[in-house]
Amino acid sequence: MVSSNYFTERDVERLEAQALQIREDILSMIHAAKSGHPGGSLSAVEMVTALYFHVMRIDPQNPDWEDRDRFILSKGHSCPVLYAALARRGYFSPDLLHTLRQYHSILQGHPDMKKTPGVDMTAGSLGNGLSIGVGMQLSAKLHHQNYMTYVMLGDGEIQEGMVWEAAMAAGHHELKNLVAIVDCNGVQINGWVNEIMTIEPVADKWRAFGWRVIEVNGHNMKDVLTALHTAKTMRHPTAILMRTVKGKGVSFMEDDCSWHGSAPDDEQLVKAIAEIKEGGVV
Amino acid sequence: MGKTIATRMAFGHELLEIAKTNENFVVCNADTKTCGLEKFGIHFPEREFSFGIAEQNLVGGAAGLAACGNKVFLATFAVFASMRACEQVRTFICYPNLNVTIIGTHAGLQVGGDGATHAAIEDVSIMRSFPNMTIVQPADAIAAKALAHAAVDFTGPLYVRLHRNPVADLYDPQTYRFEWGEANLVVNHGSDMTIIVSGILLKKAVDAAALLKEQGIGVRVLDMATIKPLDKEAVIRAAKETGAIMTIEDHTILGGLGAAVAEVVVENCPVPMQRIGIQDRFAESGDPELLYRDNHMDVDSIVEKAKALIVRKKKRAGGI
Numbered sequence: 021m022v023s024s025n026y027f028t029e030r031d032v033e034r035l036e037a038q039a040l041q042i043r044e045d046i047l048s049m050i051h052a053a054k055s056g057h058p059g060g061s062l063s064a065v066e067m068v069t070a071l072y073f074h075v076m077r078i079d080p081q082n083p084d085w086e087d088r089d090r091f092i093l094s095k096g097h098s099c100p101v102l103y104a105a106l107a108r109r110g111y112f113s114p115d116l117l118h119t120l121r122q123y124h125s126i127l128q129g130h131p132d133m134k135k136t137p138g139v140d141m142t143a144g145s146l147g148n149g150l151s152i153g154v155g156m157q158l159s160a161k162l163h164h165q166n167y168m169t170y171v172m173l174g175d176g177e178i179q180e181g182m183v184w185e186a187a188m189a190a191g192h193h194e195l196k197n198l199v200a201i202v203d204c205n206g207v208q209i210n211g212w213v214n215e216i217m218t219i220e221p222v223a224d225k226w227r228a229f230g231w232r233v234i235e236v237n238g239h240n241m242k243d244v245l246t247a248l249h250t251a252k253t254m255r256h257p258t259a260i261l262m263r264t265v266k267g268k269g270v271s272f273m274e275d276d277c278s279w280h281g282s283a284p285d286d287e288q289l290v291k292a293i294a295e296i297k298e299g300g301v302v
Numbered sequence: 303m304g305k306t307i308a309t310r311m312a313f314g315h316e317l318l319e320i321a322k323t324n325e326n327f328v329v330c331n332a333d334t335k336t337c338g339l340e341k342f343g344i345h346f347p348e349r350e351f352s353f354g355i356a357e358q359n360l361v362g363g364a365a366g367l368a369a370c371g372n373k374v375f376l377a378t379f380a381v382f383a384s385m386r387a388c389e390q391v392r393t394f395i396c397y398p399n400l401n402v403t404i405i406g407t408h409a410g411l412q413v414g415g416d417g418a419t420h421a422a423i424e425d426v427s428i429m430r431s432f433p434n435m436t437i438v439q440p441a442d443a444i445a446a447k448a449l450a451h452a453a454v455d456f457t458g459p460l461y462v463r464l465h466r467n468p469v470a471d472l473y474d475p476q477t478y479r480f481e482w483g484e485a486n487l488v489v490n491h492g493s494d495m496t497i498i499v500s501g502i503l504l505k506k507a508v509d510a511a512a513l514l515k516e517q518g519i520g521v522r523v524l525d526m527a528t529i530k531p532l533d534k535e536a537v538i539r540a541a542k543e544t545g546a547i548m549t550i551e552d553h554t555i556l557g558g559l560g561a562a563v564a565e566v567v568v569e570n571c572p573v574p575m576q577r578i579g580i581q582d583r584f585a586e587s588g589d590p591e592l593l594y595r596d597n598h599m600d601v602d603s604i605v606e607k608a609k610a611l612i613v614r615k616k617k618r619a620g621g622i
Contacts (some may be wrong), residue, residue: 134398141394142397144393150362151358155365155369156379157366162328188354
């Protein structure tokens with residue numbers, strides 16, 4: 021059941037403004053690094069913003085709090101969105117964002133739980149995060165804790181077989197506080213997901229493994245908040261399949277696989293940030 | 303001859319015993335008959351997690367449990383731990399330096415009838431290349447039991463390499479003490495050469511040393527239970543004091559104990575060496591003793607190779 025006071029209009033406005041800031045951070049940091057993955061970072065902005073600024077029980081002053089909710093960015097190459105959220109949430113100074121991918125930076129090219137405050141698990145090699153999430157929820161059951169574990173995967177990523185080993189285990193162990201969030205932006209590094217290796221019927225796949233499925237527009241903050249709240253009430257592991265646009269908010273990046281893993285130059289950065297500020301998100 | 307228990311069963315049973323009084327660890331199982339820990343869930347249902355026939359998920363799940371502060375033991379065949387789940391061990395246990403003990407059973411040619419697919423002969427090379435990883439291999443059931451206690455108290459990624467079939471106990475349970483990273487001098491018949499061995503082939507090394515003694519060759523035998531970090535000081539001392547080193551391992555000679563010892567020897571005190579082990583070939587089905595003989599790892603072959611090594615040592619001394 022979705023509580024009517026779970027979020028207010030003011031929350032939505034606040035979160036949308038925060039999402040704008042994070043989009044700008046993503047572009048700036050990848051531009052500064054001269055490499056990185058803007059496409060899949062931009063498609064995940066609303067979800068990551070909703071999680072870190074409204075939904076998750078976390079304490080930036082105490083990143084290792086035992087009862088905190090966990091977030092695993094299994095599609096670890098999209099870490100700019102996570103780093104921007106962590107910095108803006110107060111885990112570390114936003115000044116550090118421009119050190120992304122630099123020598124001795126706390127912000128590695130893929131998430132490193134030992135180097136970055138607030139990163140709950142090292143990630144980057146696709147297909148692994150959901151298994152880690154299974155382990156975290158087994159630990160929660162063992163110690164009678166009720167924290168949630170959110171695992172964000174790419175839609176291309178679920179081509180990895182290990183994802184389905186983990187999905188099977190989550191169903192078997194009835195891990196009701198495990199939420200898989202699949203960023204269905206439809207694009208992977210060399211083209212359209214469903215041309216390279218189709219994942220459809222994706223919802224049926226998750227259901228067949230014992231999961232409840234919520235399908236949502238991943239760029240609509242209200243829908244995202246509602247989906248996250250619904251997932252919390254489920255008695256089974258829940259997959260949120262969020263329909264998104266790769267490169268969302270920047271016209272020349274949207275739906276273009278060439279922006280999976282390349283950085284904007286000076287001119288492109290100015291244009292991209294102007295577009296984000298003008299257009300906001302739909 | 304003492305009791306005959308496989309190192310894998312001794313380790314697993316001891317862990318079950320320890321679990322009765324120590325609540326601070328959990329066990330993750332794939333569906334294999336590894337070391338008796340498949341029964342852990344009968345005694346401690348809350349502390350055992352079944353992952354089915356899915357070793358990558360097994361290791362990933364163990365990493366997740368460890369990331370939440372749990373001490374985790376996972377058990378599967380060494381071939382699967384080191385190769386099927388190789389990247390999960392590397393990237394999600396070793397890289398974040400998590401507190402997971404990987405129990406790899408059915409190591410080496412001793413696996414026998416199952417043949418090449420199930421005989422892990424390259425697992426040490428693989429595990430040894432991962433930063434943060436510690437590797438241990440007990441020589442008999444006594445050592446395996448002691449190691450179970452040490453492993454429970456250990457923090458960090460740990461690979462425990464265990465064998466399938468029963469072997470005679472060499473050590474005295476009253477006097478044996480396991481010490482991390484310390485070679486154990488088992489035989490000291492003189493200073494003609496040192497045999498450095500790890501795991502159940504210690505018995506063959508000891509038997510070969512006795513035969514060599516009869517032939518007037520004084521051999522020391524070092525049990526290198528901890529393969530990584532290697533007891534470099536013991537290796538250098540052996541090279542300096544005996545001038546010739548033989549290594550014996552139930553593993554390919556590429557990248558395992560022999561290679562680890564050779565790295566230390568050539569960088570510190572080059573002396574003639576001979577590596578006994580599997581010579582860049584796969585295992586096959588058969589009686590383990592026949593397989594050992596076929597790979598020149600039986601006692602007679604060890605004796606012959608040792609004598610040839612002594613000849614090389616003398617030639618070198620004469621030539622310089």
